[in-house]
Amino acid sequence: MYKIVAKKELAPKIKLFEVYAPEIAEKAKPGQFIILIIDEKGERIPLTIAGYDRKKGTVTFVFNEVGKTTKQLGLLKEGDSITNITGPLGNPSEIKNFGNVLCIGGGVMIAPMLLQVKALREVGNAVTTVIGARIKDLLFFEEEMKALSHKFYVATDDGSKGYKGLGFLKEFIEKDRFDRCIAMGPVVMMKTVCEITKPFGIPTIVTLTPIMVDGMGMCGVCRVTVGGQMKFACVDGPEFDGHLVDFDGLINRQRMFLPEERLSSLLWEKLGGCGCGGK
Ligand SMILES: Cc1cc2nc3c(=O)[nH]c(=O)nc-3n(C[C@H](O)[C@H](O)[C@H](O)COP(=O)(O)OP(=O)(O)OC[C@H]3O[C@@H](n4cnc5c(N)ncnc54)[C@H](O)[C@@H]3O)c2cc1C
Ligand code: FES
Structure with missing residues (x-):
């Protein structure tokens, strides 16, 4: 059992959990992920490691409540436990001094991007960061990211804060010479970033x-x-x-x-799993 030692709501439906998992905390590196199972009947869901504290023995992850399991996870409280967490899984990010790095974090993946930016700064990179979300209310970690970045920008799909969309990147890449770009976020966002960086020949890493x-x-x-x-x-x-x-x-x-995922979420809500009594 893995105890939740801290829980925070970072934005609507976006939650941070810090969980006691010393054996994972000891080995975790930026770019890796865990797979958790909430209870004995739960499905396995992967979440990216957004932080770790080897002394406290804790691992942090941030999740968006999009379907049955993430909604169920969001109902857990500080002090509750998660039945199983496997990790760290996947290969760690390549962290070295690339020079001038452009980091773009979108949606819930702003959280693991913060960990990556910290690691890139520690080895001497100059880091320009862009964080993005659909609307301004879904942005988080703005101050934390700004404090770590040489240059910092915000973009939203609807223009409610910062630049509208990622179109501005092109002009900005023309001015600054970037040695590497790292993008983490929704697939469509990463695809757009790659379309922008490719003509400039900037090596671009996506998760x-x-x-x-x-x-x-x-x-x-x-x-x-x-x-x-x-x-x-x-x-x-x-x-x-x-x-x-x-x-x-x-x-x-x-x-x-998608149809099965929607049905599973609906049935869970109808059966009162969300605590609404099936209403
Ligand atoms: C390596 C990896 C790392 C991830 N890291 C994070 C993270 O740090 N934070 C986070 O919130 N999510 C992350 N995800 C996505 C997360 O695993 C899914 O959102 C989760 O499994 C959905 O489970 P669910 O039962 O709540 O929703 P489901 O009912 O399974 O799905 C609900 C909706 O979410 C979409 N969805 C399902 N799986 C994924 C997926 N893998 N990627 C994108 N959309 C998906 C479905 O198409 C559907 O629209 C990661 C996925 C992978 C593979
Ligand atoms: S999740 Fe099974 S092979 Fe990758």
């Missing part, structure tokens, strides 16, 4: 989040196409060269179980 089951390279559910080759995001990634990723294939695979 792929296909549906996963075992997270250990055995089931094949997380397969993605990168550079025309089939890769398993869990063991070959989750980070890949964004200019080689077949994003449209990934988007189609992510939508594969």
Whole structure:
């Protein structure tokens, strides 16, 4: 059992959990993820490690309540326990002095991007950060990210804060010479970033989040196409060269179980799992 030692709501439906898991905290590195199972009947869901404290023995992750399991997870309180957490899984991010790095974190993935930015700064990179969300109310970690970045920008899909969309990046990349770009966020956002950076030849690393089951390279559910080759995001990634990723294939695979996912969430709510008494 893994005890939740701290819980925070960062934005509507976006929650942070710090969980006591010393064996994971000891080995965790930026870019890796965990797979958790809430209770004995729960499904396995992957979440990216957004922080760790080796002294306290805790691991932090941030999640968006999008379906049955993440909504159920959001109901847990400080002091409650999660039945199983496996990790750290996946390959750690490559952290070295690249020079001038552009980091773009979108949606819930702003959280693991903060960990990555910290690590990149520690080894001497100059870091420009962009954080983005659909609307301004869904932004979080603005002050934390600003404090770590040489330059800091905000973008929202509807323009309610900062730049409207990511179109501004093109002009801005033309002025600054970036040695590397790292993008973490919704697939569509990462695809847009890659389309912008490719003509400039800026190596761009993306974190792929296909549906996963075992997270250990055995089931094949997380397969993605990168550079025309089939890769398993869990063991070959989750980070890949964004200019080689077949994003449209990934988007189609992510939508594969949409009717089942909707039904599962609906049934759970109807049966009162969310605490609403089935209303
Ligand atoms: C390596 C990896 C790291 C991830 N890190 C995070 C994280 O740090 N924080 C976070 O909130 N989520 C993260 N995800 C996505 C998270 O695992 C899913 O949101 C979660 O499994 C949804 O479970 P659910 O039962 O609540 O929703 P479901 O009922 O399974 O799905 C509800 C909705 O979410 C979409 N969805 C399901 N799985 C994914 C997915 N893998 N990626 C994107 N959309 C999905 C579905 O298409 C559907 O629209 C990560 C996924 C992977 C593979
Ligand atoms: S999740 Fe099973 S092979 Fe990657």
